[in-house]
Amino acid sequence: MKLIDKVAYCGIYCPDCIHYQNEYSKLASELKNHLLEIGLDKYAKTKSPFGAQFQNYEEFETILSALAETKCDKPCRAGGGCSGIPCEIMDCCISKSYEGCWECSNVDSCDKFTFLEPRCGKMPKNNIRKIKKLGLDDGIEQRDNFYIWLK
Numbered sequence: 001m002k003l004i005d006k007v008a009y010c011g012i013y014c015p016d017c018i019h020y021q022n023e024y025s026k027l028a029s030e031l032k033n034h035l036l037e038i039g040l041d042k043y044a045k046t047k048s049p050f051g052a053q054f055q056n057y058e059e060f061e062t063i064l065s066a067l068a069e070t071k072c073d074k075p076c077r078a079g080g081g082c083s084g085i086p087c088e089i090m091d092c093c094i095s096k097s098y099e100g101c102w103e104c105s106n107v108d109s110c111d112k113f114t115f116l117e118p119r120c121g122k123m124p125k126n127n128i129r130k131i132k133k134l135g136l137d138d139g140i141e142q143r144d145n146f147y148i149w150l151k
């Protein structure tokens with residue numbers, strides 16, 4: 001796969017993402033099926049002096065399903081966006097025939113990146129600036145850490 005195929009329109013490098021070709025989705029799916037098979041949902045929902053620690057089991061099931069379903073086998077560009085859903089940034093770049101936001105002159109003022117900030121901080125825009133300045137190879141080589149907790 002060429003480098004550009006792994007770099008999203010927003011400057012994210014998909015192989016750094018927790019969802020990219022992850023191991024946890026398969027494990028979560030297996031655990032989900034196993035627990036259903038043995039009826040642990042019914043066990044957890046039955047009020048009893050035993051097993052009080054299962055009282056939030058439905059929340060656990062929701063999270064387990066999310067874990068099972070959030071795998072990206074392909075990077076953003078080939079997969080059609082995060083979890084296969086195009087975001088505003090992707091739509092914008094495609095509508096302008098840009099390979100990525102690094103071809104745009106409005107990066108600093110663009111407000112389409114807000115949804116990425118809680119987990120990624122300024123990483124996408126910083127990566128875009130580096131690609132603009134250094135080119136794709138060196139810009140990605142010098143990319144920011146993916147998540148804010150990795151700083």
Ligand code: SF4
Pocket residue numbers: 008012013014015017018019020072074075076077079081082083
């Ligand atoms: S498409 Fe989105 S969710 Fe999937 S690996 Fe890339 S950044 Fe992560």
Ligand code: SF4
Pocket residue numbers: 088089090092093096098100101104105106107110111112
């Ligand atoms: S306006 Fe520019 S920076 Fe913002 S999403 Fe569109 S191409 Fe990217």
